[in-house]
Amino acid sequence: MEEPPVEAWCFDLLLFYRSLGDDDPQAKKMLAELEAYERFSFVVNGLITCLLVSFGLIGNALFVYQLHNKSNHFSRRLAKHLTALCIWDIALLCCCLCSYGIICMCLGILPFVGVTAYLLYLFQPFASFCVTGTIWQVLAITIERHKAVSRPLEQRTRKGQFSLRSIFSCIVFGAFALNFLAVPFERALIDCYEFRSNGFEVRTMIVQRELVNNQYYAILSHLIPDLIFRAPTPIVIIAILTVRTLQIASAQRTVGHQQIIPQRQRALGRNVHLMLTFFSIKFIICNTLYLFNTILMEVMGYGGKTSSQQTELEMEQYISSLYLTDFSNMLLAIHSATNWLIFYKWPECKEKKVKRFATSLTLSASSRADWLRGSAPIDSTSAEQALNKFRELKK
Template identity: 25%
Template sequence: MNSSSNCTYDFENDEEDFLAFQYVIEIGIIGPMCIFGLIGNALSFVILFRENGSSPTFFLLRTVAVADSLMLVTSLLMYVVPGLMHYFKMDSYSHYKAYTAVSIWPFAMMAQTSTIWMVLVVAIERYIAICWPTKARMLCTISHARKEVIGVTIFSVLFNIPRFFENYITEDGCSMKMSFDFTELYNNPNYRIFYTVVLYSLVNAVIPLITVSFININLTCSLRQASKARKNMGVPIKVLEKKSESSITLVLVLIVVVFIICQVPAMITHIWGEIIYHLAEHSTLMNYRYFAVFSNVMVILNSSLNFLIYCAVGKRFRKLLKVEFRKLCCRKYQYVPSHSFYMDKTELTTVSTKRLTCSHSKSCSSSEMEERKETLTHVLS
């Protein structure tokens, strides 16, 4: 009797500790991370569109920003909103929690799959552009990029449709509280082993991680070779073009590294949960639950970090970002489109001077004009 009583007491304490930990993580970390990620992805989308709207690479990176944003929105709905409802003791908490598991979770899985495969598509596009330059003009086009995005979207939706049939809503007749339970489909051992373990691991983990790792190694080697080759080049425009390509490739290499680090815990959690969860002892179950929260944070972090990568590596991205902020603050000059990068220095200076003309020219000093002209000239150099 004493042993049983102690076990119950320990279990209740562990449950309370875990719920407190989960609440702090969801409200204190996941919430701000999602807000920051949504703002960063929106800014990235705008800058990447202004930078070169017709580039297949930038088009795919914009699509990654959209997929990441969908992932962050579903994360807010699944983790942050229920936490706030529970904190404010809202009567609809149990209803919302049940509908989240049944209706929102499948969309979150679709967003996760699309995010993973969009990163893979961008990596393949960069690999072709850098390692197979003779085929790049034919394969790396905006039309091909659009088809790839459509294909990834359709695949992500179709692959995760079974998720809608894994849970159903139940209601307690006495307390009138709602919850969810597993359907017969999910309780079928064959379905769980084949779909939720094998197929999920292959589609969302093994194939993407192995592929992007291989591509990342080759791109890293190409970056080193390009760095050595630039030292022997004497034509300035070629140096600039090579440097621009290397900068884009470096951004992708870092995105892939972050992707691998953040997605591996999710793969471990999913396999662990499906194979061990219902067979393990209490201490192992609690370890799994804590690790599951950690893996959720890592997945959300992956969808929030690309903006910081662009800012850290992309010198031109930072300058364009400053231009956008200055436009929002004073609205006294207009953006020079990125095709001006291909103008000669005299033409660029002329265009920049015209577009930097203040709408209230009398209130702008000559020093301000020179400073703004110099800023835009450097952005495009």
């Protein structure tokens, strides 16, 4: 038999278990579980992801257009922060679409060979880069809102604020260093072979390096940075500052019983604080599973071994890790696709305005009718008596 041109075999679990036939009961069981996951992946990673990406891209584009053309609901500085947040969400949704959305719609299970290997090598770190950027962007918004409420006079001066360009640059460079610098040490693109009827075909496959399986490296390079820079530390800071901002804003609205902030300004500020509060809660819910999955897989090594010589327990852990990863990715996609709904200013319904106008006309007409019904004409005798009394008083 001809020797393979390279050492590595192109990893394909479905093909491996199908090649074992029906004689091996363990292989038959694993094949059934993989085929069930293939259907699940088509729905979640393929269909739902593509729908979420379409919805999120359209919504974020509409919100950015509203921020810069038709809305005075937010200050100019906050509008720029929200624009940056939309850019992070759009970038993350594009990563989801390019790295697994379209591929799972076509193939079901995400392969690790061919063009997909290059896409995963590029877009998976870029997706983590976008998640980190989103977290820090929300943290920057929350800090600025807190300072604007607690120190309003200082924040109105240029010296009391960092430039937006500096903030955005720090977020981009920090997120890049956190997510991209370790990629060459953790992943590699290697040549692998596939069996063909006329021999072998050499393709490209993405694999993890041995360094990733080192628990000390996983703790130092993933767990500790995630706890400090992704969750829960930034989330706790966001929650504390949001609650503190609401308390300060509530205390500043009144002095005794006298309102000192105009009604419209007070309503807008309160709405922004509530929006950011709801956004923080939504962010915590959608990112908790991602953090749990990171700890379980990268630190504890759950489901990390992917070879054709796995034991039954390791194979079950690997399939379970696929489900966990897909659910966490879906929650991140939901979060990025729906953030704009929190801040978008929906137009008032015209029918409500028409009904309000018709109601006012009806009330005014009924009040006039009541006034006319309450007034009675004066008879001639009463008018003559009133005129005589007026003449006597005039004399």
